[in-house]
Amino acid sequence: MTYELLSTIDDPAQLRTLTGAQLKQLAGELRAFVLESVSKTGGHLSSNLGTVELTIALHYVFNTPHDRIVWDVGHQSYPHKILTGRRQDMARLRMYGGISGFPRRSESVYDTFGTAHSSTSISAALGMAVAAKHNGERRHTIAVIGDGAMSAGMAFEGMNNAGVLDARLLVILNDNDMSISPAVGGMNRYLARLASGRLYVAARRVAERMVSRFPRLRGFARRLEIHAKGMILPSTLFEQFGFNYIGPIDGHDLDALIPTLTNVRALDGPQFLHIVTRKGQGYKLVEADPVLYHGVSKFEPAAGIGGSKRGKVTFTDVFGDWLCDMAAQDPRLIGITPAMREGSGLVKFAERFPDRYFDTGIAEQHAVTFAAGLACEGMKPVVAIYSTFLQRGYDQFIHDVQIQNLPVLFALDRAGLVGADGATHHGAFDLSYVSCVPNITVMVPADENECRQMLYTGFTLNTPAAVRYPRGSGPGVAVEKEMRALPIGKAQLRREGKQVAILAFGTLLKAALEAGEELDATVVNMRFVKPLDDQLVAQIARTHSLLVTVEDNVVRGGAGSAVAESLAARDIAARILHLGLPDQFVDHGDQAQLLALVGLNREGILKSIRARLADMRQQASIRAA
Numbered sequence: 129m130t131y132e133l134l135s136t137i138d139d140p141a142q143l144r145t146l147t148g149a150q151l152k153q154l155a156g157e158l159r160a161f162v163l164e165s166v167s168k169t170g171g172h173l174s175s176n177l178g179t180v181e182l183t184i185a186l187h188y189v190f191n192t193p194h195d196r197i198v199w200d201v202g203h204q205s206y207p208h209k210i211l212t213g214r215r216q217d218m219a220r221l222r223m224y225g226g227i228s229g230f231p232r233r234s235e236s237v238y239d240t241f242g243t244a245h246s247s248t249s250i251s252a253a254l255g256m257a258v259a260a261k262h263n264g265e266r267r268h269t270i271a272v273i274g275d276g277a278m279s280a281g282m283a284f285e286g287m288n289n290a291g292v293l294d295a296r297l298l299v300i301l302n303d304n305d306m307s308i309s310p311a312v313g314g315m316n317r318y319l320a321r322l323a324s325g326r327l328y329v330a331a332r333r334v335a336e337r338m339v340s341r342f343p344r345l346r347g348f349a350r351r352l353e354i355h356a357k358g359m360i361l362p363s364t365l366f367e368q369f370g371f372n373y374i375g376p377i378d379g380h381d382l383d384a385l386i387p388t389l390t391n392v393r394a395l396d397g398p399q400f401l402h403i404v405t406r407k408g409q410g411y412k413l414v415e416a417d418p419v420l421y422h423g424v425s426k427f428e429p430a431a432g433i434g435g436s437k438r439g440k441v442t443f444t445d446v447f448g449d450w451l452c453d454m455a456a457q458d459p460r461l462i463g464i465t466p467a468m469r470e471g472s473g474l475v476k477f478a479e480r481f482p483d484r485y486f487d488t489g490i491a492e493q494h495a496v497t498f499a500a501g502l503a504c505e506g507m508k509p510v511v512a513i514y515s516t517f518l519q520r521g522y523d524q525f526i527h528d529v530q531i532q533n534l535p536v537l538f539a540l541d542r543a544g545l546v547g548a549d550g551a552t553h554h555g556a557f558d559l560s561y562v563s564c565v566p567n568i569t570v571m572v573p574a575d576e577n578e579c580r581q582m583l584y585t586g587f588t589l590n591t592p593a594a595v596r597y598p599r600g601s602g603p604g605v606a607v608e609k610e611m612r613a614l615p616i617g618k619a620q621l622r623r624e625g626k627q628v629a630i631l632a633f634g635t636l637l638k639a640a641l642e643a644g645e646e647l648d649a650t651v652v653n654m655r656f657v658k659p660l661d662d663q664l665v666a667q668i669a670r671t672h673s674l675l676v677t678v679e680d681n682v683v684r685g686g687a688g689s690a691v692a693e694s695l696a697a698r699d700i701a702a703r704i705l706h707l708g709l710p711d712q713f714v715d716h717g718d719q720a721q722l723l724a725l726v727g728l729n730r731e732g733i734l735k736s737i738r739a740r741l742a743d744m745r746q747q748a749s750i751r752a753a
């Protein structure tokens with residue numbers, strides 16, 4: 129396809145010179161470009177096909193970058209990236225050194241706020257709007273938030289505050305009736321009622337009836353119809369918050385969007401525009417299955433994503449199978465996901481155990497405390513949550529679960545480096561922030577089978593537990609059907625060697641074993657970060673001249689730190705080399721490439737150990753001299 133108009137737009141100022149007909153042509157080209165480029169690089173698709181017209185209308189009506197657009201989550205910001213000078217860069221989207229799949233302040237002046245975790249846009253935009261007011265700058269600040277993201281408490285915290293601040297804030301609710309999976313909850317039902325226009329239609333019917341009975345009232349009835357929204361919609365939730373509610377309007381109709389946004393631009397105070405869009409708009413295969421096309425790998429657009437081509441078993445699969453098997457054995461098991469049914473592997477569980485499956489919406493804080501409540505009443509909740517998203521529920525994790533020592537099992541998926549989603553999504557911190565809290569047992573499986581057994585072990589404890597596992601597949605160890613509880617706090621000696629001992633946490637055991645083979649080092653599969661196998665650590669420290677801890681968590685406060693603390697507590701002096709994630713945010717890129725970059729593959733581990741051994745030799749020779 130030739131992109132006749134799109135190829136001339138390197139800056140939104142250029143698009144502001146186009147005619148209405150040209151804007152429509154541009155929308156067609158932009159949509160085709162999104163599809164073509166995402167099919168080549170992978171990335172988010174459904175949501176971006178849904179924001180094509182909105183993006184054009186926003187940059188057309190508003191004076192960006194002077195006016196600020198804050199994209200919530202930011203997974204739908206590809207059309208925005210393309211129209212703001214990054215068309216060519218889309219070829220390296222989410223690749224190492226290429227542009228991010230989310231807005232980033234360092235990438236463009238048009239990316240006003242870095243996002244990727246949801247529901248921050250209203251708060252951030254409000255901050256910007258208030259700052260503009262303080263600085264005496266006249267500008268518009270616009271938050272674009274999806275109906276899924278709107279289900280989070282944080283969005284309402286922002287609304288609650290914005291409604292009384294009289295700032296120039298426009299919140300656009302991009303309502304496509306979908307989160308990643310179908311949107312859930314009371315808010316979703318409410319929006320569906322609003323979007324179906326029932327209230328407006330009802331008023332219109334009153335007007336029609338009046339006209340048919342009393343033709344002379346035609347003028348009054350027309351006014352009634354015009355004011356129907358004004359009369360009835362003040363009762364919308366958003367109006368109650370102090371916003372002026374406008375909508376719902378068709379978010380794919382430029383003829384509706386542009387005049388509406390132009391009118392809204394003239395209004396002061398907090399405005400709320402409700403637009404209705406369709407995920408995957410314009411590409412039949414995506415429209416038919418927006419869940420499948422939410423985030424995609426490379427594919428052939430004409431053919432679509434192939435059928436159920438099964439790849440290697442992932443840790444997520446292992447979790448999903450375990451959850452079903454465990455639920456079949458124990459009627460107290462409850463499965464909880466904050467809006468990540470597919471990503472966390474709960475699709476089968478949801479089908480088989482619908483009464484025990486709970487999608488809380490994008491509401492990590494609520495999901496954790498909801499689990500705590502269930503546990504108080506004798507249920508056995510399993511919270512399936514990405515490592516990065518548990519960060520949202522951290523106070524609930526401590527205050528509601530750990531302090532009360534409630535038996536909630538946390539299945540922490542996407543631990544370690546996740547790859548293309550980048551720094552916002554890496555599970556880099558959980559070992560630090562989870563294991564510093566009293567009461568919890570923290571396990572790190574090195575392979576698929578160990579993952580299943582650890583989930584079982586955690587579930588059978590009557591106290592809080594976490595099993596953290598990475599994105600994707602492991603070393604390919606066959607998973608035993610039988611479930612056996614592992615001895616708590618016991619590591620597993622995998623290889624006996626000399627001088628150097630590598631203490632590996634989680635799936636990095638494989639690389640550690642390979643390095644250990646090369647160096648004839650002792651290698652331990654640590655299995656537990658908490659409680660740590662203090663005895664084994666002490667014994668190994670006494671019999672080796674160098675301990676090497678290996679983990680895909682930040683070194684600071686991580687599993688290796690726990691080893692050092694354990695030795696210090698026993699007053700055992702040891703030389704320790706801590707290998708793990710650095711004290712800086714790791715960018716997006718291929719998962720294996722990133723691991724290599726931070727030195728956590730076989731070669732990296734070998735290199736670091738050899739360098740340390742060389743240092744030690746040098747120091748010894750200095751001392752001897």
Ligand SMILES: Cc1ncc(C[n+]2csc(CCOP(=O)(O)OP(=O)(O)O)c2C)c(N)n1
Pocket residue numbers: 175178201203204244245246273274275276277278302304306307308407466467468490492517520
């Ligand atoms: C705090 C947090 N939890 C979960 C996610 C994962 N996530 C990314 S997009 C998405 C769905 C967003 O739905 P919506 O806001 O309606 O946008 P749409 O994709 O429908 O346009 C979810 C759950 C996230 N980004 N942040």
